[in-house]
Amino acid sequence: xxxxxxxxxxxxxxxxxxxxxxxxxxxxxxxxxxxxxxxxxxxxxxxxxxxxxxxxxxxxxxxxxxxxxxxxxxxxxxxxxxxxxxxxxxxxxxxxxxxxxxxxxxxxx
Amino acid sequence: xxxxxxxxxxxxxxxxxxxxxxxxxxxxxxxxxxxxxxxxxxxxxxxxxxxxxxxxxxxxxxxxxxxxxxxxxxxxxxxxxxxxxxxxxxxxxxxxxxxxxxxxxxxxxxxxxxxxxxxxxxxxxxxxxxxxxxxxxxxxxxxxxxxxxxxxxxxxxxxxxxxxxxxxxxxxxxxxxxxxxxxxxxxxxxxxxxxxxxxxxxxxxxxxxxxxxxxxxxxxxxxxxxxxxxxxxxxxxxxxxxxx
Numbered sequence: 235x236x237x238x239x240x241x242x243x244x245x246x247x248x249x250x251x252x253x254x255x256x257x258x259x260x261x262x263x264x265x266x267x268x269x270x271x272x273x274x275x276x277x278x279x280x281x282x283x284x285x286x287x288x289x290x291x292x293x294x295x296x297x298x299x300x301x302x303x304x305x306x307x308x309x310x311x312x313x314x315x316x317x318x319x320x321x322x323x324x325x326x327x328x329x330x331x332x333x334x335x336x337x338x339x340x341x342x343x
Numbered sequence: 344x345x346x347x348x349x350x351x352x353x354x355x356x357x358x359x360x361x362x363x364x365x366x367x368x369x370x371x372x373x374x375x376x377x378x379x380x381x382x383x384x385x386x387x388x389x390x391x392x393x394x395x396x397x398x399x400x401x402x403x404x405x406x407x408x409x410x411x412x413x414x415x416x417x418x419x420x421x422x423x424x425x426x427x428x429x430x431x432x433x434x435x436x437x438x439x440x441x442x443x444x445x446x447x448x449x450x451x452x453x454x455x456x457x458x459x460x461x462x463x464x465x466x467x468x469x470x471x472x473x474x475x476x477x478x479x480x481x482x483x484x485x486x487x488x489x490x491x492x493x494x495x496x497x498x499x500x501x502x503x504x505x506x507x508x509x510x511x512x513x514x515x516x517x518x519x520x521x522x523x524x525x526x527x528x529x530x531x532x533x534x535x536x537x538x539x540x541x542x543x544x545x546x547x548x549x550x551x552x553x554x555x556x557x558x559x560x561x562x563x564x565x566x567x568x569x570x571x572x573x574x575x576x577x578x579x580x581x582x583x584x585x586x587x
Contacts, residue, residue, distance in 0.1 A: 240390075240394050243425070244402060245401070247428045248401040248403075250407070250425060250432055251407070254429065254436045255435040255461050257436035258436070273573065275440055275441060275569060276441070277538060277571070279434075279438065280538050280541060281564050281566075281567065282434040282545075282564070282565050283463075283528060283529045284546035285561045285564030286525055286561075287525050287546065288564075289550055289553055290519075296554070309523065310522075310526055318530065323528070323531075326527040327524050330526065331520045331523055338516060
């Protein structure tokens with residue numbers, strides 16, 4: 235790609251950000267949507283979160299991991315346990331990442 | 344001009360502005376880590392640093408940037424890049440339907456400005472603070488307070504990542520900090536409502552459908568969560584009727 239093509243690509247992506255985030259916000263009139271879908275959509279955010287997290291934990295290079303001895307699994311488990319105990323985001327991030335790093339660097343998992 | 348400055352001052356001094364900012368500080372570390380990783384990944388994929396800066400500041404969508412930087416660097420057709428970014432951002436279109444009742448009464452320019460900055464964590468924290476889908480004056484300062492910390496930490500660290508680029512080794516696992524932030528966020532949502540089954544199904548679906556092109560596994564997972572959640576809702580409603 236030439237520099238200008240890349241700039242055009244980036245400009246298009248900025249527009250995509252605005253149009254997707256504003257899809258139902260920008261129109262003046264309400265877009266029609268069936269009631270059951272409106273109700274069901276409240277499960278969409280948790281689905282999106284799980285969809286981002288799960289592959290990050292159990293896949294590497296596009297394949298399912300074959301061993302339980304993976305530092306990421308234990309880091310994630312530590313993070314969940316810590317969050318349930320302390321209910322604090324910041325310390326959860328530190329604990330989960332620290333456990334993962336210790337196992338990866340210390341034990342080579 | 345001065346009336347606009349006054350409006351800005353009123354906005355920043357509103358107690359809900361600092362509350363929105365404070366709520367976001369808890370996850371800012373994760374956001375910053377994601378920003379750093381994205382900045383590093385864009386440069387490492389071979390993108391010119393100045394174009395990476397341009398992309399970071401204007402696109403403001405981490406997953407889309409992470410996925411498309413290698414495509415751009417390898418000279419993929421522009422439509423493939425846009426299609427990938429669009430698919431990854433489709434979840435925002437779904438979120439926007441849930442934003443609408445809060446924002447619909449505002450003038451369109453303000454709606455557009457808010458829509459652009461309405462990233463994942465802004466959505467999640469806002470909906471936790473204001474669960475009832477009705478507009479209220481304190482929502483606007485709360486939203487912008489969160490944006491200040493969210494976009495601020497994202498842009499700052501993503502610029503640092505672009506500047507450091509190759510000097511940050513991959514094995515530090517910085518991206519994992521971002522994943523842990525999302526895990527903490529998910530836990531906080533699970534404890535509020537019984538949504539663990541839709542979440543588990545969505546996670547499984549995302550892994551199972553991973554091989555789909557354009558990261559369409561995200562959409563499969565969201566659809567799975569919505570279907571499972573709707574089925575649970577209806578089963579409960581039926582049981583409730585039967586019990587009566």
